[in-house]
Amino acid sequence: MLRLALSLCLGLLSRSVPAAEPLALTPVTFLPHWVPQAQFAGYYVACERGLYRAQGIDVTILTGGPERPVSAALEGGQADVATQWLSTAIRMRAGGAPIVNAAQVVQRSSLMLVAKRASGIREPADLKGKKVGVWEGDFFLQPQAFFKAYRLDVRTVPQGSSINLLLRDGVSAAVAMWYNEYHTILNSGLDADELTTFFFADYGLNFPEDGIYCRAALSAAVCRAFVRASLDGWQYAFAHREEALDILMRYITAAHLSANRVHQRWMLARMHDVIMPAPVAARLGVLQRVDYDRVARVLLDSGSIARVPDFDAFYTGAAAD
């Protein structure tokens, strides 16, 4: 029930941007793969702070969401640049979609399983025979590999965007994003020590998530400009979190979404944790071959792809050292 919205940062929120622009800017349309939230703070901040214009591009941010899938937008030309999960992107690329990974922004997977400790679940084996709420599609890759790895015979229940199924004990465990649903659970009155969590990243299933993808047809220079400004936007957002939240809240409100600053603050903090996890902080935006291979292998094993796309063709961002 999300309303589609076209968000031109220039038109909608033009606070800190100089009125006069001496150079002709290259228009770029950007589609975040979900609704406005701190998951995409870096891009909104880059837009608001004029970082894209500084790179010579005039970015229009589309409002993402389930009704506007990235694959269609990129292929249909509605968007020049989009964010997407690595797993999804590999699958798209394997399916022939003309997209390239220009930067792997999120390094660490936020996907997790959450269970109430009251249900007796302490370790993966305790999930055996239980109902587990899952999301479908690429969100299911990691749980599926997890259940397989631990030989868990679980009854999966496709869950919606809310976490209420878990809260009302419709399921014993549910997938959640660390930066989103997990916090919603906490702020629905469950304490952290009342919960058991399984981060897939901790079980050999670290799927780097949000990356920046450009249409193959898009000028590589423009794509790189977008990446540079976006990464700058992220760093600015992490360095000026409240300002970033101010910007973000305006976008959320404009999208008629529930503008919960506390929640967005949590999300921004977690985005920092997954974009710049301590060991790889110096490699902001770099896609590691090992990560690529891991995700591709799971996709291959699950039959989602028939063959692994060529990494070098797939990844056009800064080389990993």
Added chain:
Amino acid sequence: MRNRGLAFKLSVLIVTGGVAVLGLLFGYNYRVVREIVVKNAGDNARAVTLTTVNRVETALTSTEKVPQNLADFLGHSTYTEAELLKLLRAVVKNNREIYGATVAFEPHAFDPGAVYFAPYAHRRNDKIEVRRLGGDTYRYFAADWYQIPKETDHAVWSEPYFDEGGGNIVMSTYSVPFYGVSDGTRRFLGVVTADVSLDWLASIVSSVRLSQRGYAFIISRNGMLVTHPMRSLVMNETLFGLAEARDDPNLRQIGRAMIHGDAGFVPTACIGLPGQCWLVYAPVPANGWSVGAMFPEADLLADVTNLNRSMLSLAGLGSLFLLIVVVAVARSITGPLTGLTRASEALARGDLDSSLPAVTSGDEVGRLAAAFARMQRDLKRYIEDLRETSAARERVAAQLEEYSRTLEQKVTERTHELQDKNVALESTLTQLKSTQEQLIVQEKLASLGALTAGIAHEIKNPLNFVTNFAQLSTELTQELRTELDAHAAGMDAKTRDYIAELLGDLEQNVAKINEHGKRADSIVRGMLQHSRGQSGDFQPTDLNALLQEHVALAYHGMRAQDATFNVTLEADYDPAVGQLRIVPQDIGRVFLNIVNNACYAVHEKQRRVGSTFTPTVSVRSQDLGDRVEVRIRDNGDGIPRAVRDKLFNPFFTTKPAGKGTGLGLSISHDIVVQQHHGELRVDSQAGEYAEFVIVLPRQLP
């Protein structure tokens, strides 16, 4: 404080005490009133909350009936799509509180050819429209309203949500699962839902009036604020989010209690209001939501605060009055004390006459002042006494000092005196011994004197005959001469001359007999006088004659004792000396003694030296005007200086024993100096000469 005045301390202590008591009373009163007010407000809020809960509960449960009945019907009946839609329309139409209703089926459960089958009847512009839910863009199987009742087998009220299509109203959906039986097993077919607008909820809650600013609110089972005066919070914040934003663990605990279905009355930081609030909460059993009633403590305590304010003003005025009274009392006490203190200080400086403050009261201060005055008087008297005593003591001390200073000197003087006396005594003792011996000698002499007097008296008579007849003979001679002259013619010249010559010789002899008779008489008379020891009377005396007489007497005395004695007498008498009023016997004795000694001295020297020595005694008198000087000099051995000092001591003599009494010069000195107020001194050169000088005044003083 320590050095402040008594009045200050007293005032501070009493006023502090008074204020403290007032403060305690005030605090106690405030506390009790506050508790009462809060309790009453809590009771009231609890009642209001329960009323609200009941209203909500009633509304919800009455709403629940419709989908429940429908679900029951669907589970037990067969129906066509048209009948179903008709039913749905009726449900919505007949139940004003129901905004919309759905019967959502499991895939293929109603229409084997359709995955989604969920007709939805809802109000739109006072009409009831029916549309079908489900499709690729709305997979209702994963919606809470469908999935939760399905997975939990329970009817459930959904979390509130915005119905974006229905004018942005907050909705909650009551979903009832319904089941069919096929092949003997109970099979989940779908859910019947009733969407309820929560506007009425808001209106129920907003009608609640608790206090000036108090309000009621409702949270969902997730703690989401469903109704709240702050619209920005509604459907956007959970209590837990608020707690996180405010870092308020207490609020999180309250929220957990609320969503767990507890009821309570707790203090908390206000939500949407400043300050502290009280929160009454109670669960809504139907959907597990919770109604809260929050009211600021300040509202409850507004009246109490007003009361406090006036009480504080009264307390302030009372304290001020207390302060004035206490200061006045303290002053009345400390005023005289200050005066007394000043007086004491003056007293301490020595001003005993400092005036005392007039205190007429009979209290402690009055008695103190009186005692002080007494003390001042006594002190004054005492100090005067002390002053006198110390003056006396100073005098004594000065005397003592003087005495001690002079004592030594005096002791020394006395010691000297004593030593002198001692010496004198020793000398006297020696003299006494000597005198004793001399007295023996003198006694002998006295007996000799008496003998001499007897002899002299016997001699005197015949001597008178001698002199008398010599006198007669002189007269007879005179007569004879006369006769001769008468008969001279008759006789030849030669015979007559012879006879005249004889007659002349006769005359001279008789004259000499007379003269020497008289002289002998004089000597005897002197002897008598001397032996009698009596002094004669002062009478004019021819000093030269007296001197001449006693020089001769001495000479003859010496000659009489020693025939070999010879001396050359040189005499030089000044005729100007004339008559002197003296005691001739005594002065004569003086001359006699001195000439005697001179003769003795030269005689001794001559015996020792021999014929080569010419013993000479020279006597000389000289008129000195008012005085007369007599010098008697010898060329003997002189007088040694040591002897010279003792010369005039009684019984001192250098003569061999028996030759002198040692009294001669002593008596002489007494006669000249004591009796005649003259001088007797000696001048001598040892081995050469000795000269005695006698000076006699012409007039006795």
